[in-house]
Amino acid sequence: MTEMRAFHNEMDRWVVDDHGGDTARELAEDLGLRTAVLLEGPSDLAAVETLAARRGRDLAAEGVCVVSMGGAMSIARYAELLGPPGLDLRLTGLCDKRERGFYERGLRRAGAPDQDFFVCVADLEDELIRALGTAKVEEIIAAEGDLRPWQTFLSQPAQHGRPRDQQLRRFLGTKKGRKIRYGTLLVEALGPDQVPTPLDELLASL
Secondary structure, three states: OHHHHHHHHHHHHHHHOOOOOHHHHHHHHHHOOOEEEEEOOHHHHHHHHHHHHHOOOOOOOOOEEEEEOOOHHHHHHHHHHHOOOOOOOEEEEEEEHHHHHHHHHHHHHOOOOOOOEEEEOOOHHHHHHHHHOHHHHHHHHHHOOOHHHHHHHHOOHHHOOOOHHHHHHHHHOOOOOHHHHHHHHHHHHOOOOOOOHHHHHHHHHO
């Protein structure tokens, strides 16, 4: 775990420094890394790691690093560093349907295939909300002590008349750290047959 944390720290430095990378390469070899899972943000990372743990998977021990890129626009840089031009790891991950073009272009530039990326209709939160159903997600919100903020959010004029699933998805992004926390909570609430297809197929591919 310490070595994986060090690897992520070196990757963060390498992303902003074209002259870095030697230490990241050494750590990748020491860890036996073979695959990088590229995710748009930390809430996606929380969901993937939570599902892996539920299934008894130790991704780091399997040579898999899970990376939060900080936005879809970073795909080209991460593909360059982690894919064939850099560490030459197999690249996989999740992407939102509207961002698919960014991923295709970034991966193509790095000489990496794009068929190993699994597409969410809107985003992973949307997939999880639809899988669980809005009533169940509201139960989780209440159980977490967020009922009052949720009710306040619903009273806003901009939310009047919007479908419940869209309201829930927007609510999860209204406070720093909320999406990350609920990325874990929603995955923990999934039944065995409720795992959204993109997330399920991603874990199965690792």
